[in-house]
Amino acid sequence: MRLLPLIVLSALLFAPLAHAQDKVFDSHVHLWNGETSLREYQQQLKSAGRSSGDGLAAMWFGGPNQALVGDPDRIRVGNDSVVALAKQHPELLPIATVHPYDGDAALTELARVAKLGVKVLKIHPHTQRFDPDDARVLTLVKRAGELNVIVLMDNANILPGDSEKLFNLALKASKTKFIFAHIGGLNFRFWNILALARTAEGLFGDNIYFDISATSVIVAGSPIADEFVWTLRNVGIDHLLLGSDFPQLTLPQTLAALDRLKLTDEEKAKIRYGNARRLFGLP
Incomplete structure (x- = not known):
């Protein structure tokens, strides 16, 4: 949950010994230094007794980037770098970025990376310094939906009104799929509103997904753990993704936290891998 721009890595990995039969999709890993960071991520898995699986997805920006x-020219170069890295590593699924306030240049770049096979666009209101209420953001995310590109946005509630603004953005862009990272941080309670939104005919397009990175580690074993599980079920288990938030946290830590939550084995399996497979169209 860093205050610097993020690099997002989504990794298909075999789970630790406790879940030797299960695959895991890590939807939130920061690769600040490209291939060097990828090697560091793989090394921490190896040190924890895990072996690499057969798929990763990464975003280039974050940390010093x-x-x-x-x-927009620099952003284009960064996007090309992660697409090129994916060509060198066929298991990689590239994630691109733009800045919504770049207007037509952002829309042009979105269309370009979509043609290159990019399935996810990451934008970050806090680190990229934009307001989700801005009309340019709505234009961008609607266009992403038209291009079948999923929009990943930070939702750690660093900014005032974070969850409320993202909820209203998703309502306005109902044909676009969103992933809100960190499920609102310690303000996760807000998202119980989705249980009510689904009862209002014609209001909610059921287009919101969440990764539970960082928040799950903080909450597991805490006095509010049961309330967190209640929230996960209210937003919908089928709409949840696992994320480690590496290097701030590790995948083994995240899996241990998930195991501590009072979810069923079937629910945990969906969060570890099944939901990501369906959302991202994994083979």
């Missing part, structure tokens, strides 16, 4: 407004 800022994707700020007014520099």
Whole structure:
């Protein structure tokens, strides 16, 4: 849950010995230094007794790599770098970024990376310094939906009104699929509103997904763990993704936290891998 721009890595991995039969899709890993960071991620898995699986998805920006407004040429180079990395590593699924305030340049870049096979666009209101209420953001995310590109956005509630703004954005762009990272942080309670939204005919397009990175580690074993599980079920188990938030946290830590939550084995299996497979169209 870093305050710097994120690099997002989604990894298909065999689970630890406790779940030797299960695959895991890690939907939130920061690769600040490209291939070097990828090797570091793989090494921490090896040190924890895990072996690499057969799929990863990565975003280039984060840490020292800022994707700020007014520099679309640099953003394009960054997107090309992660697409090129995916060509070198066939197991990689690239994730791109743009800045919504770049207007037509952002829309052009979105269309370009979509043609290159990019399935997910990451934008970050806090680190990229934009307001989700801005009309340019709505234009961008609607276009992403038209191109069948999923929009991943930070939802750690670093900014005032974070969850409320994202909820209303998803309502306005009902044909676009969203992943809200960290499921609202410790303000996860807000998202119980989805249980009510689904009862309002014609209001909610059921287009919101969440990764539970970082928040699950903080909450597991805490006095509010049962309430967190209640929230996960209210938003819908089928709409949840596992994420480690590496290097701030590790995948073994995240899996241990998931195991501590009072979910059924079937629910945990969906969160570890099944939901990601369906959402991202994994083979």
